[in-house]
Amino acid sequence: MEKYLAIDVGGTNIKYGLVTEEAVILEQGSLPTPKNGANDFLKIIEHIFEKYKSETHTIVMSAPGSYNAKEKTYFIGGSLRYMSDINITKLIKERMDCNFSIENDAKCAALAELWKGSMKSVKNGLVITLGTGIGGSVIIDGKLYRGSSCYAGELSGISTNWTEAYTTKTIWSKYQSTKILLQHYAQEKGCTDEPVTGQEFFENVINGEPTACLVLDKFCTNLATGLFSLQLILDVQKISIGGGISKQPILIEKINQKMQSIYETYPYIHTTKPEICACTFGNDANLIGALYHYTYEVD
Template sequence: MKTYMVFDIGGTYIKYAVMNDQALKLESGKIPTPKEGLDVFLQNITEIVTRYAKVFDIQGIALSSPGAVDVKSGFIGGASAIPYIHGVCMTDLLKERTGLEVSIENDANCAALAEGWKGVAKETDYYICVVIGTGIGGSIVMNQTILRGATLHGGEFGYMIMGNPAKDPLQSTWSKLASTNSLVEEVEARKSLAKGTLDGEEVFRLAEDGDPIAKECIVHLYKKLAVGIYNLKYALDPQKILIGGGISKRKEVIEGINHELKQLKDEISTLDISVEACQFDNDANLIGALFHFLKRDAGSGPASHV
């Protein structure tokens, strides 16, 4: 049976799995992301591949990575919590060490591809994925293909300016106004708490316990998210709009955003706009990275099933 070694590179952990061509995990695990630098990182990846290659017929390596990934060259631009992965040709480095073909894709794009292959966007030709976390990112997918843009910034929805452009516009981006991080900071400020006192889970827990400030700030978050999603719908007009990130697992978040979207209608703005949660959580990047690897090879495996 043909199998693939798949890695999801994160700031804290590197998750990995041996998967078949339908994304069934045969083995999996995780290791702390090395702090020492690139050499240790490459050594750790190589050791994992070598170990499983003794047991499985490994056909190649699929990577999910943060940063502005150039899938053609294998270089990772931009910035992330792992500075040493940037500015090198990661695919070539790993191919030299393992002798296997290597593919790489941005982590948010992997999550979106996973939804098109096996998730809620299956059989959907054109959709976008909005990932809400410390900031807001995302992906645009059309006909199984990520729309990357001229500078690999396609889907970077968090850069949209949502506030008053005449007053410090770069402090009013969607990421700064409507991310999970912005929600936490607003609650901390209004409750006169030190920065870093709360996290997103604690804010929602406060709201569930009836805290009026937390409840009000969460409603404000839904409104700000709805406005950005409204803009994306009218600018891009996708068939589906998916919400990812940890916050999307809360049913009340999807319901709250959809409630606010219903308010954004009048005799001119007549579209029925709604969002739905991504299906996959922890495995999304692994599944999407595998799909990206398989799709590179014309006529291989599941590419036609998206």
């Protein structure tokens, strides 16, 4: 049985897992994402690989960033700005002497869902991942749409204010991410010095804590507004929500309620109402998608 070391690089944590060729995760863990520089980042990856190199010689990685088709290189970006000018593929292959592939994190989530999850057999769909930022992937005719420069679906940078000049102060990721959701809650509670976890927040929502419910309601209203706008452009059958918080049923329920409200308020806008659900693989989608990319897409 072939095994692979799948690594999902996030802005907060680096998740990893030993995965079989059939996408069964045998073992997994996580470590904090280094904030100081590329060398610390590479040390973490090397440390993880050392743990599993007796069982696999292949690393498959999901990370924020983009592929340079001309140079055939991948550069990690997003919140890891210190990796933006570094050829991660070349460095890891040389440093660890292993097989290696890397793909954008949001695209990995979509590939996992297309392969064995919520997007299987779906012709046109949209996968949204909520984490440190907001990622997206578009599925057209049953295939992942990458665009002319492999940048399609980068939702974090969409402006939320089209009446003024573009600025990163008003991009979607500044309003619609798990990080922002928890920050808003902490601000409303006046506890900005004490980080609030997603689990704590949703426990408070389920228990009916007024501030938590209000913050979630506003978050889902804004998210549904964005999704409706995207639906006017893409006209998809299904939208799958990924990221750690997507496993919270109340989140998906609330987004559906807000989307339904938009359709009821504006019945004369004749766009199809998409099915909205949680990603099948949740927080593991990027690991599974990274494996799919290596197995079926890498030459």
